[in-house]
Amino acid sequence: MQTAPDALFRSLADPTRRALFERLSRDGEQTVRMLTDNSGVSQPAVSKHLGVLKHAGLVRSRHKGRETHYSAQPRALSPLVDWMSYYSRFWHDRFDRLEDLLKRMEP
């Protein structure tokens, strides 16, 4: 349970890296060159970030000739959704119990 969200939270914690994922999600498949432009960092930095994202399953890569096309893999976010649902539910349940308690205290 603990390990699944870890790589995801870590990967998305960096603003540059998150921006890459956001851009791929919004605009679809992109080459490294395209991603480097307007990224504010160098091409090697972009490649490294994409490597991290790929390792977390958040992006996929496809080679065509000398260029590499990257695309977002949003289903990889599901452990995060599960995590949030799980830990929000406790609050939700407690809220319900509190409501029940208050109801029972009324005359």
Place this chain on the structure above:
Amino acid sequence: MQTAPDALFRSLADPTRRALFERLSRDGEQTVRMLTDNSGVSQPAVSKHLGVLKHAGLVRSRHKGRETHYSAQPRALSPLVDWMSYYSRFWHDRFDRLEDLLKRMEP
């Protein structure tokens, strides 16, 4: 848009810190002492982590005498839900349900 999820992702990226939040979510309000036991790290480390979580809005603190009681604030997660729903249409249905859940927690 970028700033809101940033502190949250960052805060939750560290395993020790996430474990603290998870524990507060599961078991309810706890003092620093209680949180330090079974945390695997020293009391100052716990205090520092709680400071980060508090800064991100994920926990609240309440002073009583010489001890400080911390409690989880799961609705602080909502920017993350927004972020995910925006950047991945794929999980929209699930997100809608989670958003409803979080909305019900609002005062």
Place this chain on the structure above:
DNA sequence: ACAATCCATAACCGTATGGTTATCGTTTAC
């Protein structure tokens, strides 16, 4: 009054991490 507990802060340290430039193998273009 004194000792002990609680917690925050300061000072410090090693490592992880995000960035750079340099380079090299491939592949395209001329």
Place this chain on the structure above:
DNA sequence: GTAAACGATAACCATACGGTTATGGATTGT
């Protein structure tokens, strides 16, 4: 065939970060 473009990797650097011990202010217990 030669040059240029693409992208990954290596080597390196500065800093951010998570951990520690030491300490001090506040509160509680004896």
